[in-house]
Amino acid sequence: MTDVMIRAVGVTKELPLGQHTIHALRGVDMEILSGEIVGIVGPSGSGKSTLLGIIGGLDSPTQGKIEIDGVDITRMNEDQLTEIRNEKIGFIFQFFNLIPTLTALENVALPVQFARKRAYNPEKRAKELLVSLGLQDRLNHRPSELSGGQQQRVAIARALANNPPLLMADEPTGNLDTESGAAVLDSLQNIRSEFGTTVVIVTHDRELASQTDRILHLIDGKMVEDAVEKHKFNRT
Ligand SMILES: Nc1ncnc2c1ncn2[C@@H]1O[C@H](COP(=O)(O)OP(=O)(O)O)[C@@H](O)[C@H]1O
Numbered sequence: 001m002t003d004v005m006i007r008a009v010g011v012t013k014e015l016p017l018g019q020h021t022i023h024a025l026r027g028v029d030m031e032i033l034s035g036e037i038v039g040i041v042g043p044s045g046s047g048k049s050t051l052l053g054i055i056g057g058l059d060s061p062t063q064g065k066i067e068i069d070g071v072d073i074t075r076m077n078e079d080q081l082t083e084i085r086n087e088k089i090g091f092i093f094q095f096f097n098l099i100p101t102l103t104a105l106e107n108v109a110l111p112v113q114f115a116r117k118r119a120y121n122p123e124k125r126a127k128e129l130l131v132s133l134g135l136q137d138r139l140n141h142r143p144s145e146l147s148g149g150q151q152q153r154v155a156i157a158r159a160l161a162n163n164p165p166l167l168m169a170d171e172p173t174g175n176l177d178t179e180s181g182a183a184v185l186d187s188l189q190n191i192r193s194e195f196g197t198t199v200v201i202v203t204h205d206r207e208l209a210s211q212t213d214r215i216l217h218l219i220d221g222k223m224v225e226d227a228v229e230k231h232k233f234n235r236t
């Protein structure tokens, strides 16, 4: 176990667009420590989602490398990446991305069923997580029968299904009212306290960002001020 959960070195992403090249990321260097809650902020189009996707092994960089928990994922093949995503990383998205035909319980149980090294009974695990997120009365509801805030809590439970050391959230409160957004943030903080989970949150929401340990600013594909706002997190 290393203290650094995420290390990005010179991460560059170039995307071809017709005759042009979009420089989505221009050499991002950063380290995120185990157990930190870090906010990534920046204008629309600055590369936040691209960076999150690359950190999470959903996308690969044009240049540079990413280490997750001391393991270089940059040159892994699709099978190896799938395994890392399933076991080490939980994802939370702005629009929840739940499967509409499945109940809350079934949505959360799914990643446990798909784990190669299954550590839990899927149904029991799903129920425990949903109860801990205050959804004990909603186990058998489908997404369309839940509010936005409830759906996002189901999505958080799903992200936690295989007890990953790393949670990544892309605008998790972007589609929620203030109160539901605050509940989502509370949940993420509780998860960190309870399990020591590292949490990376891309957000436009200043209130949410201000509750993190540290804020990284991404502007035009470059990380700026990495060194500035890290006072709240005790690095020892
Ligand atoms: N699949 C893609 N094809 C072409 N351009 C893309 C693609 N994904 C993102 N981009 C471009 O890369 C840049 C960064 O996008 P993104 O990471 O989505 O920014 P953010 O999440 O900060 O709004 C933008 O200029 C965007 O238009």
Ligand SMILES: [Mg+2]
Binding pocket: 048, 049, 050
């Ligand atoms: Mg985005």
